[in-house]
Amino acid sequence: MLTERPNIPDPDGFYAELLGVHEGLSPDESHSLNARLILILANHIGDRAVLSAALAAARSSGRPAVSG
Amino acid sequence: MTFADRYPLAFRLYPYARVPDQDAATPVRHPVAIVGAGPVGLSLALDLGLRGTPVVVLDDHEGVGLGSRALCFAKRTLEIMDRLGAGRAMVEKGIVWQKGRVFRDRDEIFDFDLLPEAGHEYPAFINLQQPHFERFVMEAIVRAQAGGAPIEVRGKNRVDGVTDTGDGVLLDLMTPDGPYRIAADYVVACDGARSPVRGMLGLGFEGRVFEDNFLIADVKMTADFPTERWFWFEPWFKSGDSALLHKQPDDIWRIDFQLGWDIDREKELRPESIRARVDQMLGHSDYELDWCSIYTFQCRRMQSFRHGRILFAGDSAHQVSPFGARGANSGVQDADNLSWKLAAVLGGAPEALLDSYDAERVQAADENILNSSRSTDFLTPKTEVSRLFRNAVLDLARDHAFARPLINSGRLSVPCVYDGSPLNSPDALDAPARSRPGAPCPDAPLGDGFLLPALGHGFTLLALGCDAPDTLAEAGATARRLSVDVTEAPLIRERYLGAAPAGLYLIRPDQHVAGRWPAFDETAIRAAMRRAMGHDAC
Ligand SMILES: Cc1cc2nc3c(=O)[nH]c(=O)nc-3n(C[C@H](O)[C@H](O)[C@H](O)COP(=O)(O)OP(=O)(O)OC[C@H]3O[C@@H](n4cnc5c(N)ncnc54)[C@H](O)[C@@H]3O)c2cc1C
Numbered sequence: 001m002l003t004e005r006p007n008i009p010d011p012d013g014f015y016a017e018l019l020g021v022h023e024g025l026s027p028d029e030s031h032s033l034n035a036r037l038i039l040i041l042a043n044h045i046g047d048r049a050v051l052s053a054a055l056a057a058a059r060s061s062g063r064p065a066v067s068g
Numbered sequence: 069m070t071f072a073d074r075y076p077l078a079f080r081l082y083p084y085a086r087v088p089d090q091d092a093a094t095p096v097r098h099p100v101a102i103v104g105a106g107p108v109g110l111s112l113a114l115d116l117g118l119r120g121t122p123v124v125v126l127d128d129h130e131g132v133g134l135g136s137r138a139l140c141f142a143k144r145t146l147e148i149m150d151r152l153g154a155g156r157a158m159v160e161k162g163i164v165w166q167k168g169r170v171f172r173d174r175d176e177i178f179d180f181d182l183l184p185e186a187g188h189e190y191p192a193f194i195n196l197q198q199p200h201f202e203r204f205v206m207e208a209i210v211r212a213q214a215g216g217a218p219i220e221v222r223g224k225n226r227v228d229g230v231t232d233t234g235d236g237v238l239l240d241l242m243t244p245d246g247p248y249r250i251a252a253d254y255v256v257a258c259d260g261a262r263s264p265v266r267g268m269l270g271l272g273f274e275g276r277v278f279e280d281n282f283l284i285a286d287v288k289m290t291a292d293f294p295t296e297r298w299f300w301f302e303p304w305f306k307s308g309d310s311a312l313l314h315k316q317p318d319d320i321w322r323i324d325f326q327l328g329w330d331i332d333r334e335k336e337l338r339p340e341s342i343r344a345r346v347d348q349m350l351g352h353s354d355y356e357l358d359w360c361s362i363y364t365f366q367c368r369r370m371q372s373f374r375h376g377r378i379l380f381a382g383d384s385a386h387q388v389s390p391f392g393a394r395g396a397n398s399g400v401q402d403a404d405n406l407s408w409k410l411a412a413v414l415g416g417a418p419e420a421l422l423d424s425y426d427a428e429r430v431q432a433a434d435e436n437i438l439n440s441s442r443s444t445d446f447l448t449p450k451t452e453v454s455r456l457f458r459n460a461v462l463d464l465a466r467d468h469a470f471a472r473p474l475i476n477s478g479r480l481s482v483p484c485v486y487d488g489s490p491l492n493s494p495d496a497l498d499a500p501a502r503s504r505p506g507a508p509c510p511d512a513p514l515g516d517g518f519l520l521p522a523l524g525h526g527f528t529l530l531a532l533g534c535d536a537p538d539t540l541a542e543a544g545a546t547a548r549r550l551s552v553d554v555t556e557a558p559l560i561r562e563r564y565l566g567a568a569p570a571g572l573y574l575i576r577p578d579q580h581v582a583g584r585w586p587a588f589d590e591t592a593i594r595a596a597m598r599r600a601m602g603h604d605a606c
Contacts, residue, residue, distance in 0.1 A: 031456055032456060032459065032460060032463070035456045035457050035459075035460035036460045036463060036464055038457075038460075039457070039460055039461065039464060039471060039474070040464070040468070040470075043470040043471070
């Protein structure tokens with residue numbers, strides 16, 4: 001089961017750290033870092049059902065594509 | 069009349085010879101006609117002939133084409149070839165290997181072992197040039213013919229027309245002496261990826277084209293790289309986006325460079341361009357170019373491999389990228405699956421058996437296409453984001469073990485387990501999953517030899533620590549008992565029983581498990597044989 005309730009004890013601190021790790025990086029470098037981070041976290045989670053739920057959640061809360 | 073070859077030959081094995089069929093007033097009828105004498109058509113012909121089913125093979129050439137195609141032949145293929153009498157010769161000539169290493173730039177980031185356990189007669193893989201593979205099958209055919217097997221291979225017999233007449237199939241053939249016709253109960257199209265038979269029937273072959281070009285350079289040199297599969301992503305020698313190195317027999321090495329999509333093909337194929345890339349990789353120019361070609365690849369299959377009396381096997385039915393060595397290997401498994409069924413149907417078994425060929429081999433083709441597509445998506449990322457993740461995996465792999473299994477430079481051919489096949493009976497034995505109904509029998513030592521060769525060409529009742537009759541006849545087939553004292557065959561126990569004290573396996577002629585039980589249960593086993601012979605198939 002994907003944990004949906006708040007689970008990070010220090011939300012503001014974590015958020016600042018997440019931004020901090022990107023400091024001084026070009027957009028491309030930031031994208032690469034994010035990709036590595038996703039893989040590291042995904043491996044930590046390991047549970048395939050949770051990963052699928054997380055992927056679906058990420059996709060569905062993105063901005064819907066505007067066509068035309 | 070001229071009859072030009074479309075490609076040069078490596079070995080001239082079945083020269084054109086006039087046959088009485090050419091002078092017959094009406095088309096002579098054959099039980100089975102096979103179109104194409106590639107690895108798949110020849111394997112199928114040999115298997116059918118050894119079963120006593122008369123078969124005629126028609127090929128528009130007189131032997132095996134020259135050039136680099138299949139190189140890596142998998143354990144399951146060798147086991148099938150062993151049953152057909154060609155396995156030993158292949159292993160003796162071939163280069164045995166089981167380990168692979170993956171590099172990025174100069175760093176080794178991943179390695180794998182394709183057969184990490186002992187107790188198998190055949191190795192995980194051999195490297196053997198496809199022309200030799202076909203020659204060994206043809207040599208086994210010649211031996212079988214000498215022993216009376218009803219196999220005919222007709223060179224320079226091109227199939228130009230195919231007509232399903234409902235009760236049979238008519239083939240229009242062209243030869244150096246002009247046209248003639250034959251009829252057949254069943255036709256198997258083993259005529260390759262461009263399958264003229266498929267075209268004549270107007271059948272589709274849809275799938276994905278991968279936008280990349282690969283250069284194959286087979287070079288002759290003496291070198292002491294280990295006999296392993298070496299693969300580089302973004303190699304330090306910069307001869308391609310990726311590179312692959314394989315050892316072949318006779319001091320030939322296969323080098324494969326990924327060139328990208330927009331290339332000047334003609335320029336890249338000039339010897340000086342190829343040598344520049346190879347020089348960069350090897351750091352010297354002390355080698356000869358043996359054979360070079362550039363190929364692109366696709367993953368696709370026909371929707372159905374059976375169209376009435378016409379069946380498709382091998383590349384005519386499905387095509388994959390070479391990464392994973394799933395082309396010829398899966399085609400030989402098509403032949404293995406089809407031959408006993410075709411022989412049985414000609415002997416009176418229901419045609420449902422041929423539908424099970426379609427079901428089982430479509431399942432296998434889908435598995436191969438899935439693996440092959442995933443490998444190509446990793447090798448040739450299609451989008452910015454797929455390249456981003458590919459490179460993230462490669463970046464992490466050097467220092468983080470968890471990322472290494474995500475590296476995909478080709479997942480090498482393993483046989484399909486026919487889970488859900490209509491020929492399977494429900495699993496009634498609490499034993500290892502690897503030998504469940506639908507699975508190909510795992511090999512294991514037996515006495516001074518091995519289990520698989522003891523299974524033979526027919527149905528087998530493998531009695532492990534339980535009784536069973538010598539033979540059991542049902543639904544037109546006869547199963548022969550093979551009793552094994554598992555106290556003396558610990559690996560058979562491990563692979564077939566696990567913790568179970570005893571077990572009875574019903575094994576199909578293609579060495580896949582049809583069903584298994586804790587003991588001989590005549591009613592259940594008769595029902596299973598009927599099902600495996602295409603009766604009561606749902
Ligand atoms: C670069 C490369 C590397 C590969 N590496 C591997 C590997 O390592 N392992 C692996 O398993 N596979 C590999 N493959 C795939 C493998 O070569 C094919 O899967 C295999 O050749 C298919 O065999 P086939 O018998 O189905 O067809 P083919 O080998 O194509 O044979 C078809 C035959 O039909 C004949 N024919 C065609 N039209 C007619 C007609 N009208 N009348 C009569 N005869 C006709 C042809 O002349 C030919 O002899 C590789 C392929 C390539 C291109």
